[in-house]
Amino acid sequence: MRFFILALAAVLGGGIRKTRRWGQRLERVWIGAFLIGFFLLTGCASLTPLPSPTAIQTRLSSNTETPTAFLPAAPTATERATSTFTPSPTFSPTPTPFPTPVWMGREIPLYTLRADLDFAEHTLEVAEEIIYTNQTGVELEKLVLVVETNRRSDVFHLESIKLNGEEIEPNLEGARLEIPLEPKLLPEEGVIIEITYRLDIPAKPSDEVFGYLSSQINIVNWYPFVAPYTAEKGWLIYAPSGVGEHLVYETSDFDVKLKVSDNLIVAASAEGETADDNWVHYEHKAARAFVFSVGSRLSSQTVASENARVTSYFFPDYEEESAALLEASSKAIDVFSERYAPFPYESLSIVQTELNDGMEYDGLIFVGRKFYDEYDGTIKNNLIMLTVHEVAHQWWFGSVGNDNALEPWVDEAMALYSERIFYETVYPYPVGWWWRFRVYWFKPKGWVNITIYDGYDFRAYTNAVYYRGGLFLEDLRDRIGEKDFNAFLQDYAKSYAGKIATSDDFFMILDRNTNEDYNDLLEEYFK
Ligand SMILES: [Zn+2]
Structure with a gap:
């Protein structure tokens, strides 16, 4: 040894x-x-990649956990009182050259997060470390991080931020945190960013996931993350719109320790292991995000399917609906694993919450309580259909990423059409019902490839992106035939796993799997 x-x-x-x-x-x-x-x-x-020597020493002396772990320091009364970060008087506004960057040997970023939740006070103390290697192929003069919680005031309270062990001045405006890199970060070079902060978790708005309810706190987009960078578009950081989703995530590894008092149930993007004293350790690999939900009245049921362990977390008196969800989602995972690619994670959590919709993250999906209330004991309802839709996002969004703001059809049309594939495979008789109930009833029109900023209201947006997207895929499948269509699905799922696929990528993969001409379909559906 x-x-x-x-x-x-x-x-x-x-x-x-x-x-x-x-x-x-x-x-x-x-x-x-x-x-x-x-x-x-x-x-x-x-x-594990090695932080700078100073960083390691600090962590070794500050806690009793494993050498790579670090715990958020318990905030003192003064720290709580001063909510915003103030640079010390000696702090230099010009960035000092940071210590030599080290090649970390990482293909994808690693986020190490230590988070201490005070459920009653609605606060989350976080110590975050990001190991980022420049895989963009170009020299970077800055890094742009997305701080989604800072879009509203009084939620994100920065305590400190360090680049390679040196404290730096934050350049934070709204959700955009810029870290100047002087000298530039060459391709393949890496940096370590350490951020400590506190979140004052707000009450949950009805149409958002993040926030607290009386017996549940949903924590999503809770840590600053490096925006994806592409040569054509630069940093992919977008403003929210009234419709659709605006965040784009790079595939990353997550090492998370959560501290939550032991009378609470935690649902997370991965299955955790209790370490010590209420600290639970999670590893979520090659994923877009790590999210969790904590509840004081949640129950859970788990089923192990052939391809994944699926756990449903539900409010009191929803056992029947939860069981129905579990059955449908396990079957959906089996179907999509066979049709597309193996399920990309080890587990999936399905979490009931107050929401007028479903919402996907990889390894965890939220489903609104109202759909549980509408459940009629059959498989022909929104509860089953929406859950299957969010399950499909594990492949189209989770594994194969896309620019959700500018090309939302790339995952949404695929997730929508996956519902059809689920029904035709598992319960073939309601496929006609599915088309009528899900698509035709809305008499959809509009271009499939609109952005979330094209001024559409929710119904017009979903009509164009989802339903016309589904109709396009149905026509495409008819045109190129079952064999080419299946070959395309598998090639696309495999070729773009862990990447951000564009419309062009979609059609490039399609073209290499079929010789059929489908140009008239492009004219009919795409602007
Ligand atoms: Zn969707």
Whole structure:
């Protein structure tokens, strides 16, 4: 074991990327020594990317958890009183060159989050660490982070932010947090960002997920995250619109520890393991986001399907509806795993909440209570249909991402059409009902590829993006035939897993799976 550790440390130490700012032999030797020490300390538990030495020391001395963990410091009365971050008098407004960046060897970002929830007070204390490697292929002179909770006042209270161990001045306006990088971050180079903050969780508006209810708190989009960057569009950070979803997420890894008092039920994007003293540890890999919901009156039921463990969290007296949901969602996971690609995660949580809709995150979906109330004991209702829709988003949104603001049809038309695929496979007789009830009743019109900013109201928006999107996919399937259509679905699900697919990507994959001409369909459905 020790030889392995030494060899590994030597390889890693020697393998640290030599950049214009690296290359000092002494530094590399020092890092090798540091790595040896680190692996001896951690017992070689894992090859987690290495924070800067100072960061590690701080964490080791500040808690009794594993060396890579860090706990949010308990806020003092003074800290609570001063809600906003104020730079110290000696703080320099110009960014100081940060210590040499280290190549972290990560394809995707890693978010390490330690969050302490005070359910009664509606506060969440968070210590966050982001390990970000520049995989954009271009030099970055800044990073743009999305701080969704800062769109409204008095929710997000920044305490400190550090870049590679150095405190920096926050440049935060609304949801946009900019971190200047001086010198620029070259492709393949990485940085570590540490942010501590407190959320004062607001009451939940009826049409949003985030916020507290009398017996439940839903926590989504709760940590600053690096916006995806593309050469064509730059940083993908968008303003909300009256319709649709505006956030775009890069696939990332999440290591989360939550502290919640033990009389509460926690539903999360992944299944947790209780560590110690009410801290529960979650790992959510290759996912768009980590979300959770905490309730004082929630019950749960779990079924293990062939492809995933599915848990339903529900309010008192909804056991029958919960059981129906579990059956449908497990079958949906089996159907989509077969038709598209294996289920991308290990588990799925379905959480009842107060909402006029369903809402997808990867590994966790919310379903509005009103659909439970409408449940009629059959499979021909909104409860089953919407749940299956949100399950389908695990593939179209979760695994295959897209620009939800500018190209919402890319996931929504696919999730809508997945409902049809679910019914035709599991309960074929109501497919006619599904078309009438779900699509034709609305007499849909409009272009499939509108953005969320094109001025449509909710009904006109869903008519165009969802229902006309579903009709387009039905016509496309008729045109190219079952064999090509299935080959396309599988190729697309596989080729764009973990990526952000565009309309062009969709048609590029389609073209390589069929020789049929479908140009007239593009003219009919797309502007
Ligand atoms: Zn949807």
